[in-house]
Each structure stands twice: as C-alpha cells, then as structure tokens.
Amino acid sequence: MDFSFDIRHASSDSLARVGTITTPHGQIQTPAFIPVGTKATVKSVLPEAMADLGAQALLANAYHLYLQPGTDIIDEAGGLSEFMNWPGPTFTDSGGFQVLSLGVGFKKVLAMDSKTFRADDVIADNKARLAHVDDEGVTFKSHLDGSIHRFTPEISMQVQHQIGADIIFAFDECTTLHNTRGYQEQAIDRTHAWALRCLDEHRKLSEERKINPYQALFGVIQGAQYEDLRKKAASDLGQMQSSGIKFDGFGIGGAMDKEALGTIITWVNEVLPEDKPKHLLGIGAPEDLFVGVENGIDTFDCVLASRIARTSAVYTMEGRFNLSNSRFKRDFTAIDDECDCYTCTHYTRAYMHHVFRSKEIIAATLATIHNERFIVRLVDQMRQALLDGNFIDMKADFLGRYKHRSGQSRD
Numbered sequence: 001m002d003f004s005f006d007i008r009h010a011s012s013d014s015l016a017r018v019g020t021i022t023t024p025h026g027q028i029q030t031p032a033f034i035p036v037g038t039k040a041t042v043k044s045v046l047p048e049a050m051a052d053l054g055a056q057a058l059l060a061n062a063y064h065l066y067l068q069p070g071t072d073i074i075d076e077a078g079g080l081s082e083f084m085n086w087p088g089p090t091f092t093d094s095g096g097f098q099v100l101s102l103g104v105g106f107k108k109v110l111a112m113d114s115k116t117f118r119a120d121d122v123i124a125d126n127k128a129r130l131a132h133v134d135d136e137g138v139t140f141k142s143h144l145d146g147s148i149h150r151f152t153p154e155i156s157m158q159v160q161h162q163i164g165a166d167i168i169f170a171f172d173e174c175t176t177l178h179n180t181r182g183y184q185e186q187a188i189d190r191t192h193a194w195a196l197r198c199l200d201e202h203r204k205l206s207e208e209r210k211i212n213p214y215q216a217l218f219g220v221i222q223g224a225q226y227e228d229l230r231k232k233a234a235s236d237l238g239q240m241q242s243s244g245i246k247f248d249g250f251g252i253g254g255a256m257d258k259e260a261l262g263t264i265i266t267w268v269n270e271v272l273p274e275d276k277p278k279h280l281l282g283i284g285a286p287e288d289l290f291v292g293v294e295n296g297i298d299t300f301d302c303v304l305a306s307r308i309a310r311t312s313a314v315y316t317m318e319g320r321f322n323l324s325n326s327r328f329k330r331d332f333t334a335i336d337d338e339c340d341c342y343t344c345t346h347y348t349r350a351y352m353h354h355v356f357r358s359k360e361i362i363a364a365t366l367a368t369i370h371n372e373r374f375i376v377r378l379v380d381q382m383r384q385a386l387l388d389g390n391f392i393d394m395k396a397d398f399l400g401r402y403k404h405r406s407g408q409s410r411d
C-alpha cells in the first residue's frame, strides 16, 4: 500500500487537524492548498517555480485532458507526473463538474453567489444545454469543437487511470443551488449508484494495471444545501464497500452558498470516517480556506489564484487589488511587503503595472507566482497555527485586515 493518511494533531475545540498524506510520488503535509494545472500545466509557470513557491501537489482535470491531448497519450508518456515534469503528487478531478458545467454552457452556475442566476436559466429542461444526464452517465458536447462525448463512471475511472494521478475522484453528478429538491434527491441516488460503479471499475483497473503506482480513489459528497441529503451522502459513501474496497478519502463538492459553507462541511465531516482525508473541491478564496480548515478539510484546490492573476488581480494581507490600476504606476514597493515569493522579492508594483499594461507575457507568470505563493503559504500558516494552538487568533488577525470577499472557482 503506497497511500496513507496519518493525523499528527487534532484540535480539541473544532474538527481541524494536521496530518500527512503519503502517495507514491511523495507526501503532502495537511492542511494544504493544491494549485490547479487544468491541462497539465499551471498556466505560465514552470513546475520548478511551483515547487519553489511551496506547492506540494498539483491538480489537473480529467475532462480537459480527455479532450486534449487524449488520455492514451498521457498513459504512453508514463502518466501525468512524468508527462508534465512534476515529480510530486498529483490529483485529477473526475470530470463530473466539467461535463455538467462547461458542457452545459453555464460556466458560472456553481458560483457561490446564487442571487445572480435565475432558476429557469439553469434548470431549463435540457433545452439550451450541451449536456444530458441519465442514470448511466452524461452525454455532452465538447466545449472545444462541439463533438459529442459520453462520460460514465466506468469511463471516468478509465480516463483517470490512464492519466495516472495519485489521487483521483469518483464520477459524481454535480448539481446547482437552483435545482429543485426533488432533482437533488435523484442526483444523490445517481451519485450513490455511480460511486459503487467507480469502486468496481477502479478495483478492476487497479488489478489490470498492477504495474502502475497505486492510485487512491476519493468518493464525492453531494447534496447541495440540504442537511439530510449531505448527511445521507456522507453516511452512504463513508461506509460504502464494493469489490472488496472502500474509498481512500472524500471530496466535498457541489453547490454551496458562501454563508453555508462551514455548516455544510461540518454536517459532512461529522459523519465521514475521521481517519480518511477530506478534500474541498474548487474552493480557495482566503476567507473560505479558514472555514474549511476549521471544519476538518485537509486539502483544497482552486483555479482562482492563477485565473485572477492573469487579469492583474493579486492577493495581499490587506486584501485583493488590481495591478493595472494607474495608482501603481510609480509605486516602487513590492506587491505585498510581507510576502516572500520570487515576484515580491525581485519586482515592484510599478514594474508589474508596466508589464500588465504593455501586455508582456511575464506579467501572468509573476502575478501567478505571487498569488499561488500567497494561498499556499496562508494554508501552511494555518497548519502551523493549529500545531501552536493559536489558529483562532491567527484567523481573527488575518480576517481583520483582509478586505476582499470572492467566490469559488473550478475549471
């Protein structure tokens, strides 16, 4: 067995804990933020720079890699880690979220601010949708060329085995906050049935491909904003066993209002087996990371840090701002004078302002390095605070200064 999770320290007054995930490609000290390299690259940043900024693992997306370059090519290359020149641990998302969001064509349906979307837009009867869900799987149109594809639990497992990440996720139906209660119930039943099929297919593929490193399979907990559905999903998947195996860990996914985030995570984590790692899918805004850690989340992934960096938005201890703003034209200070990243120790806001305004490629690279370092380090600091017993003070201190509230993001 090349996969394990050891809890080194558990908080006495919350679900928070500090641990170590061991994979065939190395260890992850948790809680940890896992930067996203959607198509087997963190856009504009070298893997060496990701390691230098403290990234312990990277997460890529099965849906994107399946469409391009094709997962057989990654398999031939020797797996994701080898293919992308990242020697550390890797994760892949199952593709469930992507086929149902990119495919559906409502890229923002899972945004945490539910007020901006009308219910009808989202649940309009497959009419304007590019994805169709049935009990067997999902048929969807590629967002690249409109070609028709089908994902089932079995195909998602095959695709993720070909990619070969250390931690992979069961294929789930990801709903939105606007689906009716009845639909959420159906989706939970479907996700349950798909989870069983994922365990079976995963067991079969692990046998057939024994020569490859062990891949840990995480079940995904859905149930939107409903306490009974979330708890049922956690109880069912937490105990689920098929073909003689259980899930190695769990992902918490789906629609969550920002205000309900902590409550939902608590419902789920109080029910799931304590000794398994818990991953919060697609959430990575600074204030949300505190809520996750406090309620027992071990790992996070989110594309937000790099996506906003490319639009010149950067995180600092005082909040988030845009480097393109003309007030930075003659600002010869670092983006964040408390940050130890390559960008902050070598460049000024004035330089960053210049490269963004002149559309130089290096702007994306430098801003991404800073943002990823900021988030990775923030979670590292939470881990240290838990060990030192001052997490609550550290959280109050950070949130007292930090001024921007932002949403979740997956892609």
Ligand SMILES: [Zn+2]
Pocket: 335, 336, 339, 340, 341, 342, 343, 344, 345, 369, 370, 371, 373, 374
């Ligand atoms: Zn920095």
